[in-house]
Amino acid sequence: MAFSSEDIADHPNFVEALRGFAASLRQQFDESPRLSRMLASHQRWLLSQAAFALQLEYDPTQPGSGLTTTNLREIITSNNAASRNTVLNFLDQLLSYKFVRIVGDPTRRPKRYEATEISFQAMYQWVLTNLLVLDRLDGGDRVSRLQGRPDLLRQVQPQIARRACLDPRWLEPPPRVALFLWTEAGGLVMDELVRRAIEPLPGGDVYEIGRIDARQMAEHFMISRTHLQRLFRRAVEAGCLSWPDDTRKSCLLSRDFLREYCQWQAVKFSIVDHAYEKICGPVDLGKPEPLLGAVREA
Template identity: 25%
Template sequence: MLTRHAATSGHDTLLPEIRLHAEATIDYFQRNRRFMRFVDTRQKWLLVHLIAVTCENAGEGPVDGAAANWICGRASDLGIASRNTALAFFNQLAAYGYLERKNHLGDRRIKLISLAQATERALADWTRMLVEIVAGRDAGALDHEALMAIYLGAAKTLLEDARWVGAPLDVALTQDMRGGWLVMAEILRHLAQRATGEPWIPAPGLSIPAMTASFGLSRSTLYRLVRVSVEAGIMAWETRRSVSTLMLNVYHVRQYSRWIDKQLDAVSVAHERVIGERSSALTTTVTRPCTTGAIAPGREINARTLI
């Protein structure tokens, strides 16, 4: 996917796929604005993935959900967030209806949490977006059950990848600031497509006031994110004839592309596995006399082709 272009001298070969991801990300935000008010950083996304995967594993037995304290401890072990940070985030999600809390039937001191239906819908929509990117076609035929199966498979794979959880410093810097992933997506949409061989890529037409109105972020938040990125060498300002243009470092584009590519690869593998399992369930073996135009004895046919 994206990584096959990561060693090229220019950035133009990276842009078609990474720009598609950026545009789809912004469309997803517009469809799920309320949910994204709370899950607006990489750290919070990782915590949501951890809740989903842990609850799925716990769901194999009689327990409905997973212990909040256990998930907080797991988040701390993985280096995602401290126990207090994770618990505060869980309480916020529960207060707005994105997590369900229940008492453990065997021990009322244990609080169980699980994803609410609203959260599952948002995650299924996120998965549909990624499937359409990797498959290159509409994923409308996939039902909610299939999308959640793909999501859980991809989330498990990503959480087991220490290099994805612990993203490169420059990627983590932009993705762990409030609204950073949206700003990054908007910048990628505006990057000049022609590679010049320069270490910096201009993003002409990018407007911070426009992002303020579109994403519901304050100007101070956006300028702070840009300022910190400039100090870290990820972004820079170029001023010509009193017009300032934001520039993005080519190295960061490649780093970000590799990080996104791992996400897309995990979804692609999970998608193929789920579709393969469903196809196997629909496959039947038909045996009939072999005549002209007939199906050969023992040949397998997919039931989808008979509809």
């Protein structure tokens, strides 16, 4: 039976699994920075998932189906995730970076787009990485089954996208989480903070996450240093981050804030698990945990 979001959030191994997830996303960013940035804010995540699902759902017998500006706009604007102009700009960016291509006659309306190979591989990797977190919680075989039948991605991913775009708990992050996730590249910054949160300090209220070098982080993630510094100031004001002294040699991450983030991420992982189970059937539990390397080699 698929996990509920409460089951995931309360699982004793979830924080550790989420750290591994964040580390995997960081590696994927290092391997393909420009593509990773297309998922680096919640708005872009929603746009990317919806766009990929639409192109997988293309039916040649149904005129107007597939990834078109109109179809993407209908999904995204119906839940106020983005404006019409944002949808247009997003598709233009995907096209200019060659993450999608126009199919058929480019002068016909509506234009239909499809994902290029690099986008297919990135989405496949993303789904595997999410399934790995779930396998680490119950010893399931989700990763190995999808690796054995990669064609199932065409059915699983639209299920994930459709469910995610309809679940208000996922659409609207908690205010402190939204502070990061609704900003440019905020997802990359959040992953970096989670990746560093290894052990809470005595007392259990905070994690020591080391020195935060805003200049270096901004350069690595290709974002404005001013934007990043403003984000950190707002995070301190909201009680997400703090510094124990004026030297700022080490930053502290609030355990309550990490818990909020885990609860929100648990909604997404539950969506992924329910989508997987609907397409692939019940999970076979108790098998050895897949190695992270096995996912990277897929």
